[in-house]
Amino acid sequence: MKYYRFKQEGRMNCDVRVFATRDLYNQIEKTALKQLFNAASLPGVVGVIGLPDIHQGYGLPIGGVMCSSLKKGVISPGAVGFDINCGVRLLVAGLRLEDIIDKLDDIMSGLKNEIPAGLGVNSTLTFTDQQFERVVEEGLPFLITRLGYGQTIDIAACEENGHLKGADLTGVSKKAINRGKKQLGTLGSGNHFLEIQVIDKVYNHNSGLEEGQISIMIHTGSRGFGHQIAEDYINIAKKRAKKYNFDFPTKNLASFPINSPEGEDYYRAMACAANFAFANRQILTHFVRQVINHFIPGTFITVYYDLAHNICKKEIHQINGKKKALLVHRKGATKLSPDGIALVPGSMGTDSYIVRPKNQEALKAAFESVSHGAGRKMGRRQARKKLSYREHLKSLGEVRVTSATNDNLLDESPLAYKDISEVIRSLKETGLAEPVVRLKPLAVLKG
DNA sequence: ATGTTC
Numbered sequence: 001m002k003y004y005r006f007k008q009e010g011r012m013n014c015d016v017r018v019f020a021t022r023d024l025y026n027q028i029e030k031t032a033l034k035q036l037f038n039a040a041s042l043p044g045v046v047g048v049i050g051l052p053d054i055h056q057g058y059g060l061p062i063g064g065v066m067c068s069s070l071k072k073g074v075i076s077p078g079a080v081g082f083d084i085n086c087g088v089r090l091l092v093a094g095l096r097l098e099d100i101i102d103k104l105d106d107i108m109s110g111l112k113n114e115i116p117a118g119l120g121v122n123s124t125l126t127f128t129d130q131q132f133e134r135v136v137e138e139g140l141p142f143l144i145t146r147l148g149y150g151q152t153i154d155i156a157a158c159e160e161n162g163h164l165k166g167a168d169l170t171g172v173s174k175k176a177i178n179r180g181k182k183q184l185g186t187l188g189s190g191n192h193f194l195e196i197q198v199i200d201k202v203y204n205h206n207s208g209l210e211e212g213q214i215s216i217m218i219h220t221g222s223r224g225f226g227h228q229i230a231e232d233y234i235n236i237a238k239k240r241a242k243k244y245n246f247d248f249p250t251k252n253l254a255s256f257p258i259n260s261p262e263g264e265d266y267y268r269a270m271a272c273a274a275n276f277a278f279a280n281r282q283i284l285t286h287f288v289r290q291v292i293n294h295f296i297p298g299t300f301i302t303v304y305y306d307l308a309h310n311i312c313k314k315e316i317h318q319i320n321g322k323k324k325a326l327l328v329h330r331k332g333a334t335k336l337s338p339d340g341i342a343l344v345p346g347s348m349g350t351d352s353y354i355v356r357p358k359n360q361e362a363l364k365a366a367f368e369s370v371s372h373g374a375g376r377k378m379g380r381r382q383a384r385k386k387l388s389y390r391e392h393l394k395s396l397g398e399v400r401v402t403s404a405t406n407d408n409l410l411d412e413s414p415l416a417y418k419d420i421s422e423v424i425r426s427l428k429e430t431g432l433a434e435p436v437v438r439l440k441p442l443a444v445l446k447g
Numbered sequence: 448a449t450g451t452t453c
Contacts, residue, residue, distance in 0.1 A: 083448040
């Protein structure tokens with residue numbers, strides 16, 4: 001286990017641990033570290049960690065985890081971020097590379113036709129007010145058993161069974177609901193993608209997966225719905241700072257006491273956005289099943305796992321050797337599944353991994369968290385300026401890219417992201433995780 | 448990330 005420990009001092013309420021080797025540590029921005037110290041200074045915060053690839057974010061850095069005491073702590077909309085339950089789902093098909101390779105182009109254009117993608121794009125589906133309310137409050141169990149999008153066996157394969165409890169639409173603005181209702185069943189834009197992959201290396205045979213098998217990865221979140229909820233509550237938190245006599249170390253970490261009316265409202269609204277995102281990935285799964293079965297009838301597609309990158313949840317962890325009930329905020333970080341696996345996606349056109357914990361002590365010290373994927377190396381604007389289309393195409397190699405909009409292609413180029421193998425190496429070196437399976441992209445539908 | 452800049 002390898003981490004840097006910053007002892008509690010000044011306004012901090014707890015230590016900060018940053019999982020990194022010396023090399024990695026030297027690459028971390030000062031501003032990202034400062035954000036961790038700020039997080040540790042919020043009332044009732046009892047644990048803050050940074051994962052090896054942290055970089056500056058809004059309030060809390062991407063790759064940051066902040067735990068507050070459920071009794072005395074805060075809940076911070078900024079620490080969850082704007083894309084609530086942005087996350088990744090992995091599907092496994094009963095197909096091998098040779099079964100699909102000749103039909104890949106047809107399947108990709110089928111997916112492009114079926115799945116709305118891009119900024120501000122709306123769904124092809126319509127939901128009544130009541131259906132929408134039940135989907136976001138009850139999550140996958142309702143969507144699957146009552147609306148028919150998938151099979152009940154899919155539910156158990158998702159983090160929290162695809163349903164964050166306590167979701168309640170009453171604290172969600174009309175504006176958020178109106179945006180959300182039109183967007184359930186869409187891919188989105190930016191780094192969101194849908195990718196067909198082949199399993200090209202199995203490090204551990206307990207994974208149940210075989211080399212040459214086909215998988216599909218879906219990366220999307222809660223679209224305008226979660227974004228609006230985040231914006232609404234961040235604004236409220238900034239305004240209420242006085243009421244609760246909070247002197248936030250930075251505005252962007254504005255928070256509520258967990259047990260305040262506003263704090264409870266945010267949790268219930270955040271849970272709605274989390275359920276929306278689980279449902280969104282489930283509906284896209286339904287489209288994937290339809291399209292692949294259209295071209296290759298009889299194909300069985302299972303959900304391998306589905307996890308969140310940006311969320312806060314009530315969990316039990318050890319603090320100073322004692323079990324404590326915490327509210328764990330993860331931003332650009334994921335929790336290991338009950339089976340002890342996590343998905344670590346690469347950028348568009350690069351490898352992804354399934355990982356498992358390497359060192360149990362590190363796992364506990366990190367509140368069972370690992371990195372969420374290859375972070376950005378260049379900002380969006382910087383990527384557009386610095387990269388040429390030719391370099392970008394070359395970096396994609398054999399990977400076929402279908403873009404919904406052909407917009408901002410360079411923003412999401414593999415060249416604008418860190419090398420995923422470096423992220424995996426850093427997880428190994430810090431003892432957080434090791435690879436179980438490597439997935440190689442064949443074709444990607446870019447959002 | 449996002450009907451694209453508190």
